[in-house]
Amino acid sequence: MSLIVAENISKDYQVVAIKVTKDYGAGENIVRALRGVSFEIEPASFVSFVGPSGSGKTTLLNLIGCLDKPTEGNLSVVGMDVLKLNRHESAQFRGDNLGFIFQDFNLIPVLTVYENIEYPLIIVKNTPAGERRKRVMAVLEAVGMLDQKDKYPDQISGGQKQRVAVARALVSDPKLVLADEPTANLDSKTAYTIIDLMKKMRNERKTTFIFSTHDQKIVGEAEIIYSLADGELVDKQVKGGKQNG
């Protein structure tokens, strides 16, 4: 039974989850990754999901990111009931509303830093060239990668790659950025830099950031912390106080 119960679904929330369950496998081999999870996330929040490995963090982020669908329950992301989206609509929805930052950076190796950031604007959003350049340059400057823009991913450091990934996630002005363990492959100093960068972007752009981590030091940087254990939400902390639903 979840500790936190969403009262209502409203478009004022970026994410509303009501009794969301996710099962993998079938028959006797069924594995319940999430067990009736409910929560809401307000716009421009800086939210973290924490928990040990296997607690359901990644599964939850995948559901919010419309990469997967809940087995049961309701899930609204940016006002959209994601259960109603088909494969094509999910892709379109992700392109229009969401940004992703991956643990392994997942930059496209054949494209330069500039082109990697430009990619969603070309392939996903069909943004005109002039507008594209303006937005890429702005976001490159914001993440401090302007001088590295012509390098390929294998020519820059891990921290720089994640900066590029942050820039790529933000360039299309998404309402929500999802980051699954964004600092797991970085040293602690660089990890803080990336979290600071994400927070700075949230402050400047009012974009909602949701990230998962198991690093307790990094968790402290979030403003709202949801704790997961065995597929259930067991705790919610809001910076400056503790709230148990």
Added chain:
Amino acid sequence: MGNLFKIAVRNLFRYKRRTILTTSLIAIGVIFVLGYISISGSFKNMMIGQITDSMMGHLQVHRKGYVASIENLPLNLNLKPQAVKKLEGILSQQPEVEAYSPRIKFGGMFSTFVETTNVRLNGVYPDKEFKTVPLLASRITEGQKALNRGEILLPELLARGMKAKIGDMVVIVATNQDGSVNGKQFKVSGILESATGPGGRDGYVHIEDAMEVLRMSAMEISEVAIRLKDFSKGEAFTQKLDGLLSGEVNKEGKPALEVHSWQQLSPFYNIARMIDMMTIFIQLMLIAVVLISIMNVMIMAVYERIREIGTIAAIGTLPTKILSMFIMEGLCLGVIGVVIGNVIGLAIIFILNVSGWVTFDFGRQKGLVLSPTLDPMNMLVISAIVIFVSVVASLQPALKASRMEPIKALRHV
């Protein structure tokens, strides 16, 4: 589109060795096919030209049943003067016809006063015959390149066997259709090189001499050979002429005349068809090479980039775009291979033309120099086939990529 192309090209250069090997394979296939088509096509066209321009003409008109009995040279199946007049009237009005030549074909005894043997002869109007089969003059290896009354053009083998020389007097004895025998003296004015095909070892006399030997009071023609302005329209004109002559009926009410294209008259047509068939098989081999090589490369490309596919799918790339990206890669491989293959293929064909290295023998004709030529349409068709097959070969891997679940793809190690 431009960006898809850019990404596709960069992805191809990501695996340089594999790309080079695949495009080389395609290019070699294209070179081989272009070379084969140009050489075999040129050989075929040269031979067809030799046959039609040396003796046969592009098509022929006979009285019905004549061709079936042509080995006997039946004089009783010749066209009657009225039919000949009508036929000439029709032919002279056809814009497609460049020239035509009426012939009296007959067999007889050839005597040098020392030895006697058989001979097959064509009685022709020299001016009409030389226009209808323009290579006839070049077949005259000795003597004058003309034919006057009282003269005979002797086939080379006959002349050699009978030891007949230019200027010698010989006698032709023939039986006419009533069974009476007649003879006439001729002066050997030229020696004719043999040509492969029916009628390639026949001699020539003036048509009026033929009438005299055969004691014809009015001209009865065995066949009319026709030369067209455009050889490629032979089949269409054969049908047209067939239609125009269908009104000519015999006593049984059946068509009195038959029109035969060179394909129907020459056994070489079957060789030409076999060359075409082999060209198709060679093209099929090229298709197989392109299909297998590109499919292999694209399957590898998809397998190696599963996480990348997951990433681009996760950030919102539509499945159709992912499909296009991989098809574009296959297309680029095909296009690069085609361009390289065409350039090298054309260079090789040019070198073969300049050098004159390709020679061959055809029948008794020795050392014919082949000048390989390539119809631009053939090149376009080959290129289009390769590019189309490249796209088809990329389709399955591209579909696989586009249908990948992003979440599974992202988890792939």
